[in-house]
Amino acid sequence: MALSRGTAKLIFFLGTLSSLILFLILTVDTHRQVKVLTHAENLSDQVVQGKHVWQKYNCNDCHTILGFGGYYAPDMTKVYQRIGKEGIQQAVKKPEVAFANGWRKMPQQNVQDQEVENLVAFLKWVSEIDTHDWPPQDSKKVASRAAIRMVAAAGVSPGAALFKEKGCFNCHKLGGVGGAAGPAMEGVGKKYDLKKLAQYIMDPVSVDAKSKMPKQDVAPDQAQQIAQFLADLR
Amino acid sequence: MQYSSQKVAYPYFALALLLFVLQVLMGLWLAVNYFAALPQGLIDVFPFATARAMHTNLLVLWLLLGFMGGTYYLLPEETKSELHSPKLAYLLFVIFALTGVVALVGFLFGWNQGRPLLEIPTALDIVVVIGVLLFLYNVGMTMIKAKRWTAIQATLLGGLVFLAVLYLFGIPFYRNLTIDWYYWWWVVHLWVEGAWELVTAAIFAWVLMKLTGVERGVVEKWLYVEIGLFLFTGIAGTGHHYYWLGAPRYWLWIGGIFSALEPLPILLMVIDTMRHVKDRKLEMKGHIVWTYAVGGAFFHLLGAGLWGFAHTLPQVNYYTHGSQVTVSHGHLAFFGAYAMLNLMVFYYAMPRLRGIEEQAEGRGKFGFWTMVSAMFCLGLAFGVAGVLQSYLERVLRLGFMPAQDQMRLWFVVAFFCGVGFLIGLLVTVYDLFFPKPLAEKAKGKAALAKAVA
Numbered sequence: 001m002a003l004s005r006g007t008a009k010l011i012f013f014l015g016t017l018s019s020l021i022l023f024l025i026l027t028v029d030t031h032r033q034v035k036v037l038t039h040a041e042n043l044s045d046q047v048v049q050g051k052h053v054w055q056k057y058n059c060n061d062c063h064t065i066l067g068f069g070g071y072y073a074p075d076m077t078k079v080y081q082r083i084g085k086e087g088i089q090q091a092v093k094k095p096e097v098a099f100a101n102g103w104r105k106m107p108q109q110n111v112q113d114q115e116v117e118n119l120v121a122f123l124k125w126v127s128e129i130d131t132h133d134w135p136p137q138d139s140k141k142v143a144s145r146a147a148i149r150m151v152a153a154a155g156v157s158p159g160a161a162l163f164k165e166k167g168c169f170n171c172h173k174l175g176g177v178g179g180a181a182g183p184a185m186e187g188v189g190k191k192y193d194l195k196k197l198a199q200y201i202m203d204p205v206s207v208d209a210k211s212k213m214p215k216q217d218v219a220p221d222q223a224q225q226i227a228q229f230l231a232d233l234r
Numbered sequence: 235m236q237y238s239s240q241k242v243a244y245p246y247f248a249l250a251l252l253l254f255v256l257q258v259l260m261g262l263w264l265a266v267n268y269f270a271a272l273p274q275g276l277i278d279v280f281p282f283a284t285a286r287a288m289h290t291n292l293l294v295l296w297l298l299l300g301f302m303g304g305t306y307y308l309l310p311e312e313t314k315s316e317l318h319s320p321k322l323a324y325l326l327f328v329i330f331a332l333t334g335v336v337a338l339v340g341f342l343f344g345w346n347q348g349r350p351l352l353e354i355p356t357a358l359d360i361v362v363v364i365g366v367l368l369f370l371y372n373v374g375m376t377m378i379k380a381k382r383w384t385a386i387q388a389t390l391l392g393g394l395v396f397l398a399v400l401y402l403f404g405i406p407f408y409r410n411l412t413i414d415w416y417y418w419w420w421v422v423h424l425w426v427e428g429a430w431e432l433v434t435a436a437i438f439a440w441v442l443m444k445l446t447g448v449e450r451g452v453v454e455k456w457l458y459v460e461i462g463l464f465l466f467t468g469i470a471g472t473g474h475h476y477y478w479l480g481a482p483r484y485w486l487w488i489g490g491i492f493s494a495l496e497p498l499p500i501l502l503m504v505i506d507t508m509r510h511v512k513d514r515k516l517e518m519k520g521h522i523v524w525t526y527a528v529g530g531a532f533f534h535l536l537g538a539g540l541w542g543f544a545h546t547l548p549q550v551n552y553y554t555h556g557s558q559v560t561v562s563h564g565h566l567a568f569f570g571a572y573a574m575l576n577l578m579v580f581y582y583a584m585p586r587l588r589g590i591e592e593q594a595e596g597r598g599k600f601g602f603w604t605m606v607s608a609m610f611c612l613g614l615a616f617g618v619a620g621v622l623q624s625y626l627e628r629v630l631r632l633g634f635m636p637a638q639d640q641m642r643l644w645f646v647v648a649f650f651c652g653v654g655f656l657i658g659l660l661v662t663v664y665d666l667f668f669p670k671p672l673a674e675k676a677k678g679k680a681a682l683a684k685a686v687a
Contacts, residue, residue, distance in 0.1 A: 005451065008458035015466030019492070023469050026488065030416065033482045038412045048409050055348025061283030066479045067556030068415055069350045072267065072282045074634035075556060096274045102635060103271035107281040126411055132486070134478035136553055136628040143631065170633035179635045 037130040050122025053115045062106075065126065067135065073106065078138035080127040082167055085120050087214035092116050097212070101180040138167075159229025162222055171213070174233075182213060189231040197227035235586050237310035239317035244587050245327050246303025247580050250296040251663045253334070254573070257292035258659055260285055262652045268645035280342075287341045287353045293568065294351065295334045300576035301430075302330075304437050305373060305390060307583045312387055312440060313380035322372050329365050333358055349414070351422060352404045359405050366398045385454035386436050386443075389461055393432025400424050412480035419475045426571070427468035427496065434575045435461050435503070438527070441582055442507065445523060447515035456506045463499035467492050474546050478555060486548040493546040497539035500531075507531045519591075522598035523582045529606060530574035537566030537613065553628045558641065559620030566613040569605075577662065585669040592672040597665040604658025612651035619644035 034040070054060065060069040065076045079088060091098045093116060095106035111119070133139045147161035163174075171182035178184075192200060196207055201223040204211035218226070235241070266272075267282045306323055310316055317323060337354045340346065346353045354362070373394065377387050404421035408414035439457045443450060473489030507528060518524060541563040545554040554560070585593045619641040627637035 003455065003459070005455050005458075008455045008462075012458040012462035012465075015462035016469070019466045019469040022488075023472065026473075026484070027416075030476075030481050030485075031413075034410065034412050034416075034480060037480045037482070038410060040410065043410060051409070051411060052407075058283045058287065058344070058346050058348045058353070060348060060350050061286045061353070062281065064556040066411065066415055068418070068479075069556075070283060070286050071556065071558060071561055072286070104635065104638065105272065105274055105277045107277045107283075108274070109278075129412060129480040131478045131480055132483060134552060134555065137631050137633075164631060167631070167633060169631075169636060177632060177636055179633050 039125070039128050042125055042128070044121070044125075046118050046121040047125045048122075050118035050120070050125075053111070053119045054122055056115075057109050057111060066129070066131065073104070075135055075137075076123060076126070077129070077131060077135060078127050080120070080124045081217070082138060082170070084214050084217060085124075088120050088123060089116055090212065090214065092119065098181060103180075157225075157229050157232075159225040159227070162218075162226050163229055166216065166218060166222075166226070168226075185230060185233060187233065189233045192231075194227050194231045197230050198223045201226055235589070237316050239320040239323075240307050240310050240583075241587060242317065242320050242323040242327070243303040243307035243583055245324075246299045246306065247584055248667070249327075249331055250299040250303065250576065251580065251666060253292050253296035253299070255656075255659060255663060257289055257296065258652065258656050260289040260292060262649060262656065264289055265645055265649040265652055269642050269649065284341050284344075287346065287350075288338055290351050291334075291337060291341075291353060295330075297430075297568075297572050297576060299330065300579065301394075301433050301437075302326075302369060304576070304579040304583070305394070305433075307579070307587075308390075308437060308440050309373065309376050309387075311444075312384065313376055313382050315376065315380040315382075318372050318375035318379060322368060326365055326369055326372075329361065333361050333365070349404075349418065352418065356405060359401075363398075363401065363405075366401070370394060370398060384450070385457055386440050389432050389439075389457060390436035393429050393436060396432065397425060397429035400429060415479050416476065416481065419472055423472045423475055424469070426567075427471060428465060430572060431464045431468065431499075432461055434572065435464065437579060438503075438530075438575060441523070441578060442510050442527060444582075445516070445520075445527065446510045446513070448510045448513055453510065456502070460499050460503055460506070463495075463502065467495040467499065471496050474551070477548050477551055490546070490548050494543065496546075497535065497543050500535045500539040504531045504535050520582070520585075520593060522593060522595045522602070523578060525595075525599065525602055526574055526578035526581055529602065530570065530578055533566070533570030533574055533606065533609075535570075537563070537568075537570030541566050541613070553624045554620060557620045557623045557628070558616050559624060562613050562616035562620055565616060566609065569609045580666050584666050585671075588669065590669050590671045593665075594670040594672050597661055597670070601658045601662030601665060605655055605662065608651050608654035608658060612648055612655065615644045615647040615651055619648070 054065075059065075059076070062070045062073040063076045064071060067075060067077070083091075091106065092109075092111050093113075094108075096108050099105050133141055136142045143165040147158075147165045163169075168174075168185075169178040171179045173180065173184040174186065188197070192207070198220070200207040200211075200213075201216050201218060202220065203215055204213040216223070263285050264282065267285065306317060333354075337358055340355065340358075341353065345355055347355050370391075373391060377383070377391060400421050403417045408417065435457060439453050442448070443453045470488055471492040473485040474493040475489070476485035477489060508531075511524070511528065545551055545559050545563065581593070581598065585591075622641050622644070623637050626632045626640055627634055
């Protein structure tokens with residue numbers, strides 16, 4: 001091919017420099033916008049201490065966060081919204097109990113109480129980063145779309161759709177599908193009545209003092225609908 | 235071997251190979267973690283995270299040792315002079331080897347910075363930086379003293395300096411997680427899709443030139459175009475890691491467009507390799523090096539180019555980001571682009587360093603094909619697991635562990651692919667450590683066949 005050495009050099013310099021300049025300009029702009037997108041005003045010393053804890057115990061080589069890291073365990077970007085403070089505390093402090101029924105386990109690292117507090121603050125801050133609605137499994141938008149489709153397609157009860165949308169399957173099995181951290185949901189309607197079930201979802205310990213389930217972030221009418229669905233599972 | 239200081243490359247190659255074996259053993263253990271139910275007591279003392287840190291750091295360490303060894307081997311022949319200081323090269327070998335050992339043992343005791351791939355603690359970072367500066371000094375002085383500048387030398391030195399500068403961005407503690415990952419990718423992405431591509435393009439061009447006898451002018455001309463395209467697509471292409479980390483939305487456009495172009499320079503490299511092979515001016519000697527050169531170019535295109543492209547568009551990446559799809563791409567890309575290049579260099583240099591001009595190729599070919607097939611199957615197994623995960627966890631929203639239940643079989647498959655790979659690797663390592671010279675009879679036969687033709 002008739003390409004002169006001079007042209008080849010020109011391609012090299014033009015290609016490299018144009019890409020580099022674009023990249024550096026956008027880096028400066030990103031720094032400016034990240035302050036807003038990550039709510040930098042909430043980035044307190046406790047959050048930073050929590051990040052130190054996150055790094056100290058090498059959490060990131062099993063868990064992804066913002067989708068980066070080890071793929072061995074669930075993504076932690078929205079974990080605060082998923083299982084809340086109590087859920088995180090329980091998993092970190094007593095992993096041997098929290099994951100006793102599962103086939104994949106989490107190490108007991110003897111994390112101090114104060115460290116757990118800081119870690120929770122860090123994960124709460126992370127859960128508020130604007131990630132353009134990633135990850136899909138925790139996205140409210142994707143969830144409500146999926147729920148609407150499900151209700152419309154099969155005439156499923158709204159409670160069943162909520163059961164899925166709120167991530168109950170993460171811990172509970174139903175029809176052989178779901179996690180092993182909590183009990184399977186078959187027959188739960190025999191154990192508790194409608195009112196007890198709704199109360200259990202919002203505040204587990206008030207119904208069963210020995211419950212290991214964290215409080216769920218659902219509105220009372222939503223809890224009622226989920227309870228209606230579960231009460232029918234006799 | 236034409237210069238005695240080329241000998242310093244040998245320990246670098248030897249250690250790199252041993253670490254490669256260790257890396258694969260650790261990988262097998264990770265696969266077991268993925269499918270087996272291990273007891274809590276074992277998890278508490280040797281968690282997955284520690285094993286993963288070892289697996290990935292071993293990879294980086296052996297590849298870098300390979301690059302350094304390759305540089306030391308190539309430099310005297312390319313500059314037509316001895317290395318500036320062979321003693322310094324040996325000293326640095328000891329320093330890097332010790333740093334590696336301390337880092338790996340440290341991981342077992344939790345001496346760890348807790349950032350994937352950049353786990354080694356700051357104290358060791360400083361040792362690495364000093365070591366790399368001395369390495370660059372040794373390389374730079376050799377080039378300056380020789381005063382025989384070539385495009386290959388410039389690319390190599392440019393790539394090594396770029397590599398060292400980028401490492402600095404991985405050292406500080408960042409308060410903001412988003413900024414942390416932003417600069418983490420300056421090390422990881424701009425290494426593998428920038429600096430390392432420069433280093434390997436230079437080494438690859440040099441070996442091709444030596445093998446084929448194609449004129450320097452032609453080889454170097456295409457080298458300019460290749461690295462120009464690599465950097466054009468690779469630098470702004472970093473944006474494909476900035477889709478979901480809390481950065482502005484324009485990265486979806488920048489990342490999507492530039493990284494869609496990333497296979498182009500690799501494709502050019504494949505075409506270029508095939509053309510140089512066709513236009514060769516020299517007799518085809520040392521078949522196994524040729525096999526690695528051509529095979530490596532193709533696997534580079536497959537693993538880095540096509541597999542990367544498959545999930546780089548934001549619409550796809552939304553569902554595949556941080557899943558086993560990434561694992562599949564990571565394995566195929568690192569093997570195709572960097573492991574195979576290093577093995578090609580080892581096959582070129584190690585027999586020559588022991589005075590063997592041409593090596594018998596039976597074992598080498600067996601190792602090559604076993605590793606290539608096993609790695610391809612490994613990529614497929616992780617790929618199937620990744621597609622399952624994307625669909626079950628992210629589209630159907632079944633939760634993380636319920637999705638892993640369905641993927642379990644594919645981790646067993648991955649384990650057996652890994653065993654196959656280990657067999658190929660062990661044969662290859664043996665073949666490199668104890669090269670068998672091509673028998674006189676075989677040489678005679680080849681000459682006869684040529685005469686008849």
